[in-house]
Amino acid sequence: MHLIITDAWLAKSRAVYLSGTRLVLVGFVAALALMLVAAGMYHWVFLKGAREGWPLIGSLVKLVVKDEFEQRDRFMRENLDVMAKRLGEMQAKMMQLEALGERVSGLAGVNPNDIKTQPGRGGVLVTGRSLTMEELQATLADLDRLTDQRVDLMTVMESRLFDQKIKKMMVPTQQPVQTGILGSSFGWRIDPLNGRSALHTGLDFPAEPGTSILAAAGGVVVTQEYHAAYGNMVEVDHGNDLVTRYAHASRVLVKKGDLIRRGQKIAEVGTTGRSTGPHLHFEVLVQGVYQDPQKFLTAGQKLPQAPTVAIAQSPAAQPAQIPRPK
Structure with a gap:
């Protein structure tokens, strides 16, 4: 392609030759520049309309925000359901641990009621329904309190059992000779x-x-x-x-x-x-x-x-x- 550029004031002309490759490159650059200008204008107009409350743009913004909130709410709900299921499993294991602790405390001579600093309560019942964040937080607080009580009880029982073991090890009940033959008695x-x-x-x-x-x-x-x-x-x-x-x-x-x-x-x-x-x-x-x-x-x-x-x-x-x- 040949382009002839004529300058009337200078009375000069200039010929420009564009090959196929150069023509495609020039077209691509021009299209890219146009897209950037259009995107900048769209962004400016959209922000201005959203801030000033233009009817059409305001409706589009509400739809976009609503869809984003719905996705976020759906994501949070799915995560809350998973957390509620795991929390239910933790509650079941904690109940088993509490029952085991009460049985072992009898062997250690410890009254579990003496370790509890406040009356226990069952906490939130985790069922098949969806729970709110407040309910999950309340249940986690109950589990944290119950865990602290179990730790205190286990610590006391460990100390008592350790004392009993030490006392047992310090009492001469080990046969001093392995033959097991007793001669003269006391x-x-x-x-x-x-x-x-x-x-x-x-x-x-x-x-x-x-x-x-x-x-x-x-x-x-x-x-x-x-x-x-x-x-x-x-x-x-x-x-x-x-x-x-x-x-x-x-x-x-x-x-x-x-x-x-x-x-x-x-x-x-x-x-x-x-x-x-x-x-x-x-x-x-x-x-x-x-x-x-x-x-x-x-x-x-x-x-x-x-x-x-x-x-x-x-x-x-x-x-x-x-x-x-x-």
Whole structure:
């Protein structure tokens, strides 16, 4: 395409040649410029009409806004329905947790009513109908309050159960020798060495030399020494004026001041001291007074009892014990 441009004032003319590609490019640029101008004019006119309340433009704005609000409301409603369903599931689980907490509280010796700071109420019933945001917020507030109460109750129960566990671990109910064979029991008997009646202040567990001696409960070693009557002896303090004594050991594996746990190996069976054969002599003292260890052991497990009359006269029968050494 040839274009001839003539300037009458300058008496000049100029020829412009446009190929097909250039013509398409010029047309595209012109169309784009026209679209931008039209969009700017539309935007200006639409905003001006919306602000000044022109009838036609005002109606169009209302339709657009109404449709936008409807979409937003539909979106919110769908989300509220999903939230209501999840909230109902949370309420059901919370009720199960509350029932479980009340059952466990009985084991811990805790009254759930003492933990509740305010009377409980059921909260919003989540049904198939659509809920409002206010109802959801109220239900969430109830669940938050109930959750705080459950946390407080569980914390108290954890503390009580932990205390009970600690107390149980500090009471000598663990069998000190795994053989389970009981020789002489606690009480009066005929001393096998001098033939006189004497008080046997503990339990005897006949066992092979080197058999493990286990701590009957957790505590602190307060005595580890050799005694003329007890031989190699270990005493463990469990608190509350409760002490266990392990005598006649061939080898001691702990020392004074050691912190030991329940069931820990602390020595090995032997026949040191005033003894007629390899065995463990086990004592329990409360405030320095001898107690029957069998009462403590049976509290944790059933310990088979051998006939004490026949065993008391056997070569492994044990001597009468002297008062606790200073």
